[in-house]
Amino acid sequence: MSGVQSVDRAFSLLGAVAARPAGLTELARRVDLPLSTASRLLATLEQIGAVERVNELGIFRIGPVVLTLASSADSSRSLKAVARPELEFLMRQMQEAAGLSVAAGYTMHYLDQVDSEQAVQVQDWVNTRLAMHLVSSGLVVLANWPTKAVDNFLDGQLETPTANTIHEPGAIRERLESVRADGFAWTMEELAPGINSVAAPIFSVMGDVVGAIHLHGPAFRFPQGEAQKFEEAVVGAAGRVAQAIGLGPATPDVSSEGGVTESETPGTPEDVAEAGP
Secondary structure: OOHHHHHHHHHHHHHHHHHOOEOHHHHHHHHOOOHHHHHHHHHHHHHOOOEEEEOOOOEEEEOHHHHHHHHOOOHHHOHHHHHHHHHHHHHHHHOOEEEEEEEEOOEEEEEEEEOOOOOOOOOOOOOOEEEHHHOHHHHHHHOOOOHHHHHHHHOOOOOOOOOOOOOOHHHHHHHHHHHHHHOOEEEEOOOOOOEEEEEEEEEOOOOOEEEEEEEEEEOOOOOOOOHHHHHHHHHHHHHHHHHHOOOOOOOOOEOOOOOEOHHHOOOOHHHHHHHOO
C-alpha cells in the first residue's frame, strides 16, 4: 500500500467514525476496506490519538487529537458555533433551555446549552454524557441508526434511573419507529424526576444523523398542553442548523399533527446504512 493510499484510507475511516461511531466490522464495511486493513489503520489512528475506543463496547469514536485540531479551525464552520444562534433564538422563542448534542459511542455528549430566563431552571448538561435511551436527543439519533447498531445498543445493560424510564428492548424499538416517523422525540421524566425534553435530529446531506437540537424544562410547565408548538420549534431549528453548516436539505415541513410529512422524512435506518457516511 502506497503512502498516499494509506493516508486516503485513514481519512476515509476518520470520516466514517466522525459520522457515526462504530466497531471495526461496521467501519470496514462503510469504507469498503478489508477487515485486516481497517484494523491496522484504526490501530495506528488510535495510537496517535486520532480515534479512541470505548473499551467495553469495542466502539471507535473521534479522539482527543482530532478534537484539538478541530477546535483550532474556523469556528464559524463548527457545528457548535453554527448552532449557537439557533439555540439562543429557540430559548427566547420557547422560554425553555435549548441544547445541542452529538453521539459519542452509545451516549449523547452535550456540547452546548442556552439556559431559560425563567426563575425555575433545569441543570446545565454541557460536557455531560448520557445514555441514549434516557434522553430525547438520544432517541432521535437511535431512530435513524442502522438496525444492527440499535441492536448492539439494546443488547447492553440499560439504565433505569426513574420509574418512567422505558428500558425494555421491545418497547424501545416500537418507540424508535414512532420517532422516525414523527421526526422528533419526547422524554417525560425518564432521565430524572421533574424534567421533560423534546428533540429533533440534524441530518447530513447523505442522510446520516450528526446531532440533535433539544428543549428541556420542568415537568410542571413543559409542555403543558402545547407539545406541538415545541415539536415544530425543534424540528425547524435542527433543519436550519443543517442548512447553515452545509449539512442538509431544506427544513422539513411539519404536518398539522406535529410530525414530519412523509415526503420530507430523511430516511429509515436502512436508507442511512446504504448511503454510508
